[in-house]
Amino acid sequence: MTIPRALLEFGDPHHSGQPATKLAFGEPQQVLVAHTLDEVRPVLEQVDALSREGLWCVGYVRYEAAPAFDAALQVHAAEGPLVWFGVHAQPLADADVALPTAPEPHVQWTPRISREAFDANMARIHAAIAAGDFYQLNYTAQLKAPFASVEGSAMAYFAALRRSQPRGYGAFIDTGEEQVLSVSPELFFDWDGTRILGRPMKGTAARGANPQEDAANAERLRSTPKEQAENVMIVDLIRNDLSRVAEPFSVKVPRLFHLEALPTVWQMTSDVVATTRDGTRLWDVFEALFPCGSVTGAPKVQAMCQIKALEPDARGVYCGAVGVVKPGGHATFNVPIRTVTLRDGTARCGIGSGITFDAQAEGEWQEWRSKRMFLERASQPFEVLETLALRDGVFQHLPLHLQRMAQAAAHFGYSWSEAVAREALAALAQTRPAGAWRVRLLLQPSGRCTAEAFALLESPQPVRLQLADQPMADAQGEFVRFKTTRRAHYDAFTPLDPAVFDTVLFNSAGEVTECTRGNIAIKLGGRWVTPPLACGLLPGIGRQVWLAEGRFVEQVVYTDQLAEAQGVAFINSLRGWLDAELV
Structure with missing residues (x-):
């Protein structure tokens, strides 16, 4: 050779x-x-x-x-x-x-x-x-x-x-x-x-x-x-x-x-x-x-x-x-x-x-x-990532997570087999037949999938959110639009106060985008809205589900409108809908 x-x-x-x-x-x-x-x-x-x-x-x-x-x-x-x-x-x-x-x-x-x-x-x-x-x-x-x-x-x-x-x-x-x-x-x-x-x-x-x-x-x-x-x-x-x-x-x-x-x-x-x-x-x-x-x-x-x-x-x-x-x-x-x-x-x-x-x-x-x-x-090597909930041996919204991972794999040129991903998840689920778990499904460039589980603790509501002190530099970047292990752009906004659950991000135009670990819903004028993807954010699975159900609609929200908000919620498929307050 x-x-x-x-x-x-x-x-x-x-x-x-x-x-x-x-x-x-x-x-x-x-x-x-x-x-x-x-x-x-x-x-x-x-x-x-x-x-x-x-x-x-x-x-x-x-x-x-x-x-x-x-x-x-x-x-x-x-x-x-x-x-x-x-x-x-x-x-x-x-x-x-x-x-x-x-x-x-x-x-x-x-x-x-x-x-x-x-x-x-x-x-x-x-x-x-x-x-x-x-x-x-x-x-x-x-x-x-x-x-x-x-x-x-x-x-x-x-x-x-x-x-x-x-x-x-x-x-x-x-x-x-x-x-x-x-x-x-x-x-x-x-x-x-x-x-x-x-x-x-x-x-x-x-x-x-x-x-x-x-x-x-x-x-x-x-x-x-x-x-x-x-x-x-x-x-x-x-x-x-x-x-x-x-x-x-x-x-x-x-x-x-x-x-x-x-x-x-x-x-x-x-x-x-x-x-x-x-x-x-x-x-x-x-x-x-x-x-x-x-x-x-x-x-x-x-x-x-x-x-x-x-x-x-x-x-x-x-x-x-x-x-x-x-x-x-x-x-x-x-x-x-x-x-x-x-x-x-x-x-x-x-x-x-x-x-x-x-x-x-x-x-x-x-x-x-x-x-x-x-x-x-x-x-900077990275893996494509999906984070999903495993509750009493059942994965939540599994088809949607696999579909999103397939789209990311195609975008980044990673090999992809849904059967391989399901096999990794099934092996993990057998070891966690009961309880609530946060599962990370990781896809390597070769197409190899690994899955790991962590105990999913409930979050007391309302969770506290803070507004970022500056806009995200590259809100339209591919590592925002696709979920991967490349998270430095999010980690820079991680709250230092342990009492704060997450940070609300915004782009250079002053448009609210998302949080570092999930999407956001805001009640304005008596109706719930969420920022559209064009503002620069991850297309979250929870966001996708609730949009389809009509629980909220897309609307551009500017940071100066947050003071008028009649309600705020942190949302993702892992934790669901968490009532929130801005601090």
Whole structure:
């Protein structure tokens, strides 16, 4: 059994319905490396030649290799090889692959730019656009984190990133000196030697907190002139780049403004296709296209000059190209966004967005936050959680709890079997045939379920609730909308006074949302209401049951209305309806 040095999980670029290509490679029989600009062309020519001899070449091209293709492109000095490819006779058979089973590492990311610096750089970009220096710029910043590389930890982290950002063009490459963990959703190019496809990704919107909001966000992205303009600018750049290697009049745009649903964001893509001229080689394709215009801006030369002035760090593999050249020369490369590199005990990841004249600093900052969510999800391991009551051997509202867990599993990409969950609960129930118990059902990424029980003590009523002293920072986040063991955002509001049962939370708009351990019902104007999901809260099972029964209705409630409340109740399926008072 062999521990892979490279893993590829590339989706089908042509959407033919074929499953993703999954390949593992062991120790390369040859390594091709370019450390200097004048070595870049010979290495890519070797890759081209060896692939045409029937070998597989898996590797990357750093962003800082750009001047090898055009001396006018400005970059920082590289912090690693400009080009690296492992050469393999064939992929490993599934039976020959041994994947390490290291636990998923905890990674604490630190942004390297403050909001003040971000706003200042946005102002510089807008001034340069107004001066006519360029009309779009892809601005990025690096995040860094310490990373303890023990055996299997890099691959375990790649697996976590892949669950966080499924589909697309995933690649794990271990060169020995560094590891590249790319879960990029963006195709750079797919070229079979004749037909070439580029799919630039420009335009982003956050996923919604519920289906209605999600659909509205998607439609807004599809129809907003700013997002369309940003996409069209890069499509035009890619068309021009492709024309350098294309047969005359063969460059086409068969698909424009297509939306792709990723776990944390909507992304807009467009397809640009062409027929390459006879005699075109891999070097020619890179010379024409690299770096991809979606990660530079337009015009490319001027944009990259400004990028070097604004960004203090080399981008590295991020925003370069990661991919495979198959036997016969068929090449598929991603644009390594959503990509982590591990080197010298440090993890690095870049986040960025395309800036046009009408881009607003607050909107771009929030877009960066949305794009970072794949890191947040993968960097702190968690389990999907359901908390339910077991009373005299019977679980309360069990079908609804299992349905909610299934929805969370689908959202986070966890394996799920209702039969496995029921089996874990049934085994626990046999040991607790009488009494009242608080049961925690935990789902791991692998699909394994465990259940644990604790005595459920009755709560004297009315329970005392306090109002939070500040809004919850991310009330619309996925760890609010789905119940998991990631609870730091709730734990920060845990009452310090033991006489206080829970804390009433609210969002940045001053709208009441929920409590840290349950939902809330409020009596206003003679009727009971509860905040709608759009305010940012967990869709509690008790809340769902009582809404269906008509015990209360949804209504936005502001914190300044709480003084008018004729009644307050803490509600969840575990404890039921608890009369409450605000203190």
